[in-house]
Amino acid sequence: LHRIPTPNSIAVLFNATRSEIYVTHRNARQISIIDASNYQVKHTIDTSGMPNSLVLTPDASTLYVSVKQDEKTNKDDYVLKIDLNQF
Structure with missing residues (x-):
């Protein structure tokens, strides 16, 4: 197991096609995009509300x-x- 330093998390989704992990941080109003090969946060997306659940399209894009x-x-x-192609 590997610990990834992020705010309190709600939902987690793995994208095997892109080898990325997506995590919502409801109270922090953020979404993390994490590189699944090295467990480093690649991008953080700020939201105006509290992100909750995650769904990925079949083409993983x-x-x-x-x-x-x-x-x-x-x-x-x-x-x-x-x-996701913009990241």
């Missing part, structure tokens, strides 16, 4: 993330579409 809003903000939840 697009990541969808459900993003919840704080109940106090009166904003709608949304889905974030991330083109």
Whole structure:
């Protein structure tokens, strides 16, 4: 096992095609893209809400993330579409 220093995590998804791990950090309002071969954080994506669940397209090139809003903000939840080819 290997520990990866990231904020408190909610969801984890492995992308075998790209050898990457995606992790949502709800309270930190971030998504981490981690290199699965060396366990280093490659990118951190900031969100305006609290990222929750993850889904990968069959071709492994697009990541969808459900993003919840704080109940106090009166904003709608949304889905974030991330083109993984930009990273």
